[in-house]
Amino acid sequence: MVDWFTIALYVGLLVFGWFSVCGASYDYGEVDFFSFDSRAGKQLLWIGCSFGLGFLLLMLEERIYEMFTNIIYVVMMALLVVTIVIAPDTKGSHSWLILGPVSLQPAEFAKFATALCVARFMNSYGFNIHKMKDFFFAVGIVVLPMLLIVAQRETGSALVYTSFFLMFYREGMPGSILFSGISAVCYFVIGLRFQDVLFAHDSTSVGKFAVMLMVTIFSIGMVKVYCNNNKVVRNLSILSFGATGLALLFAYQSIPFDVTYVQLGVILFIVAYLVYLAIRDRIMNYAFIATFAVCSLGFHYSTDYVMNKVMEPHQRIRINVLLGIEEDLSGAGYNVNQSKIAIGSGGLTGKGFLNGTQTKLKYVPEQDTDFIFCTVGEEEGFVGAAGVLVGFLVLILRLFHLAERQPTRFGRIYGYSVLGIFFFHLFINVGMVLGLTPVIGIPLPFFSYGGSSLWGFTILLFIFLRIDAERERMKR
Numbered sequence: 001m002v003d004w005f006t007i008a009l010y011v012g013l014l015v016f017g018w019f020s021v022c023g024a025s026y027d028y029g030e031v032d033f034f035s036f037d038s039r040a041g042k043q044l045l046w047i048g049c050s051f052g053l054g055f056l057l058l059m060l061e062e063r064i065y066e067m068f069t070n071i072i073y074v075v076m077m078a079l080l081v082v083t084i085v086i087a088p089d090t091k092g093s094h095s096w097l098i099l100g101p102v103s104l105q106p107a108e109f110a111k112f113a114t115a116l117c118v119a120r121f122m123n124s125y126g127f128n129i130h131k132m133k134d135f136f137f138a139v140g141i142v143v144l145p146m147l148l149i150v151a152q153r154e155t156g157s158a159l160v161y162t163s164f165f166l167m168f169y170r171e172g173m174p175g176s177i178l179f180s181g182i183s184a185v186c187y188f189v190i191g192l193r194f195q196d197v198l199f200a201h202d203s204t205s206v207g208k209f210a211v212m213l214m215v216t217i218f219s220i221g222m223v224k225v226y227c228n229n230n231k232v233v234r235n236l237s238i239l240s241f242g243a244t245g246l247a248l249l250f251a252y253q254s255i256p257f258d259v260t261y262v263q264l265g266v267i268l269f270i271v272a273y274l275v276y277l278a279i280r281d282r283i284m285n286y287a288f289i290a291t292f293a294v295c296s297l298g299f300h301y302s303t304d305y306v307m308n309k310v311m312e313p314h315q316r317i318r319i320n321v322l323l324g325i326e327e328d329l330s331g332a333g334y335n336v337n338q339s340k341i342a343i344g345s346g347g348l349t350g351k352g353f354l355n356g357t358q359t360k361l362k363y364v365p366e367q368d369t370d371f372i373f374c375t376v377g378e379e380e381g382f383v384g385a386a387g388v389l390v391g392f393l394v395l396i397l398r399l400f401h402l403a404e405r406q407p408t409r410f411g412r413i414y415g416y417s418v419l420g421i422f423f424f425h426l427f428i429n430v431g432m433v434l435g436l437t438p439v440i441g442i443p444l445p446f447f448s449y450g451g452s453s454l455w456g457f458t459i460l461l462f463i464f465l466r467i468d469a470e471r472e473r474m475k476r
Helices: 004-025 039-059 062-067 069-086 106-122 132-151 155-170 175-193 206-227 230-253 260-281 284-310 313-322 334-345 372-404 409-433 451-469 471-475
Strands: 097-099 102-104
Touching: 004 039, 004 372, 004 451, 039 451, 062 069, 062 106, 062 451, 069 097, 069 106, 069 132, 102 451, 106 132, 106 155, 106 409, 106 451, 132 155, 155 175, 155 409, 175 206, 175 284, 206 230, 206 260, 206 284, 230 260, 260 284, 284 313, 334 372, 334 409, 372 409, 372 451, 409 451, 451 471
Parallel strands: none
Antiparallel strands: 097 102
């Protein structure tokens, strides 16, 4: 049986989203929201097509999705390659195919193809996520579209695919891999944010010192968790914190020097000692922890290279503005600053539908696409914005419930993939508007103007609802 509750949530979010597009695209004196010459009218057309698309997906046999998964995936990957070659330059990216009066972004449709393909592979006979070969092949299915989308210069859309690691974790991926990813984010943010802040008589970078300290603490903590060797933990703690403390004392009291060199030496000693223990005791967990420490150092020291050689100038500026390193209210920080003003001006209950001054005067760029949430905040206030977030929270919790009740691994994996994609879009988009996450240009599901994203989310959701509708038959 089809889950009508989720469909009702879908329809409710679409309706609220359309009114938000009306408010964001409205010009004073314009009243015809149903004209196909207006943004609101075009969005209404996309919504109507989405209803038809959803109905069609529910009518198809559930087994068709699994049967033709590989073909769908190959076709979508080929389409991504073609897009790189023939797509025109649109604001620095090559991600849109122009088909007469219609523009489509294949990256939005590659998400459901990737979710189906990885679900089918992980559902195949003999698959074991703890086998290195199986795990890396599954990750490869996700990484391929990421690389192709990066080649289109759409970094934000490519980052959405990291949400698949939530599904991998649910299916048994070691928590250490997820922890390593979170650690990398911490190294990047803290190291970059405080790299120019000095202490110990202006000889030691606070950012580098903090990262080195985190690598030390994380490595010793992993020895405790994965090896449960209290003696090693105690000895390494005494050595590490003792050496660091003495180095700080010497730098303050005698000769100022860069304390991070001592920390680096300590970490390298820890790595060598862990490798020795791995060989002596034949416990590979020690070798894994040593690898983690080495990779952490490599990641930290490569940050400057990535920032200055790999990232585009506008990406560097956006990250620096987000972290508070630079303040560019007329450039990279303009969008976020104006969206904050718009949301703050809405107060508790908002200014009312079509009465938002910030959005009507077009102070917020991309206000009906990437920054659509600021329109909600200005016109509907805190109450309306909170209501939208609650609606999405209910949808995500419902998707979690549907994924957990699937009788097949295929259905569960696909469901968690859909859940991860929706959650990533919501978290990053709202955080982007509030200045909490980098501006990477990804839409808010069912709210942002555009047919490609709306159809992409509709396909993702309704394929899952069709799979879920067959759960009782699959149990028999």
